[in-house]
Amino acid sequence: MRFAALASGSEGNALLVQHGSTLLMMDCGLSLREVKRGLHRLGLEPAQLSAILVTHEHGDHIGGVPALASAFNLPVFTSHGTLSSAQAPFARLPRLMPFDSHDPTPLVIGDLEICPIRVPHDTREPVQYRFDNGQHRLGVLTDLGSLTPHVVHCLTGVDALVLECNYEPDLLARGRYPARLQQRIRGPLGHLANQQAAELLTQLDCSRLQHLLAAHLSNENNRPELAQQALAAALGCTPGWIGVARQRTGCDWRELH
Numbered sequence: 001m002r003f004a005a006l007a008s009g010s011e012g013n014a015l016l017v018q019h020g021s022t023l024l025m026m027d028c029g030l031s032l033r034e035v036k037r038g039l040h041r042l043g044l045e046p047a048q049l050s051a052i053l054v055t056h057e058h059g060d061h062i063g064g065v066p067a068l069a070s071a072f073n074l075p076v077f078t079s080h081g082t083l084s085s086a087q088a089p090f091a092r093l094p095r096l097m098p099f100d101s102h103d104p105t106p107l108v109i110g111d112l113e114i115c116p117i118r119v120p121h122d123t124r125e126p127v128q129y130r131f132d133n134g135q136h137r138l139g140v141l142t143d144l145g146s147l148t149p150h151v152v153h154c155l156t157g158v159d160a161l162v163l164e165c166n167y168e169p170d171l172l173a174r175g176r177y178p179a180r181l182q183q184r185i186r187g188p189l190g191h192l193a194n195q196q197a198a199e200l201l202t203q204l205d206c207s208r209l210q211h212l213l214a215a216h217l218s219n220e221n222n223r224p225e226l227a228q229q230a231l232a233a234a235l236g237c238t239p240g241w242i243g244v245a246r247q248r249t250g251c252d253w254r255e256l257h
């Protein structure tokens with residue numbers, strides 16, 4: 001199993017997970033042109049995609065889904081709540097596969113099992129996902145305002161983790177975001193600060209962790225090195241070991257062995 005990011009951040013997200021001939025895209029907040037360019041950079045064609053998994057209805061995650069799914073007739077997996085809150089072009093897609101995020105039965109798509117993880121975020125029924133190929137597990141966790149025992153339970157012992165490090169509180173407080181928006185980001189249904197992400201690591205069994213990728217960093221309210229330092233301190237590793245998914249360039253393939 002391997003994974004890569006086409007883009008990561010509030011201007012658009014798209015993550016790829018591949019195992020054998022199964023190629024999944026988790027979220028798509030990019031234009032069709034950006035998706036094609038990003039896939040080519042990673043040596044892939046959009047026609048190779050098996051399905052799209054959606055986490056929630058914010059535009060940076062769902063905005064590009066209708067165009068991509070229509071162009072390549074892709075099934076789109078989404079929670080019932082996300083589907084009910086999504087706008088018309090999304091809700092009219094022909095191959096929607098809604099699921100109940102409280103159902104513990106994993107989704108099966110090709111060679112992968114996928115477990116939706118309920119998260120606290122200010123949308124209808126937001127989820128994140130854990131991918132399992134029978135040998136390794138990859139957890140992806142962005143867009144949540146607080147940690148829950150459920151999140152810890154779902155992600156403990158994973159072999160790779162893509163983890164939101166949205167903001168550094170000092171930079172957010174001193175930055176140019178209006179007070180209301182700052183409050184939303186900091187709130188329990190907003191986004192994870194570097195220190196909250198680090199706190200999660202101390203609660204997880206990280207003994208199998210081969211890859212840790214900081215993701216969904218704010219361009220305004222964070223710096224890659226601050227996220228890396230916070231996570232490295234929690235893990236007891238060097239900051240350079242921790243990858244950072246970038247807004248424009250995402251991150252290259254990382255393989256699980």
Ligand SMILES: [Zn+2]
Pocket residue numbers: 009010013058060061143216
């Ligand atoms: Zn987002």
Ligand SMILES: [Zn+2]
Pocket residue numbers: 056058121143
């Ligand atoms: Zn969001």
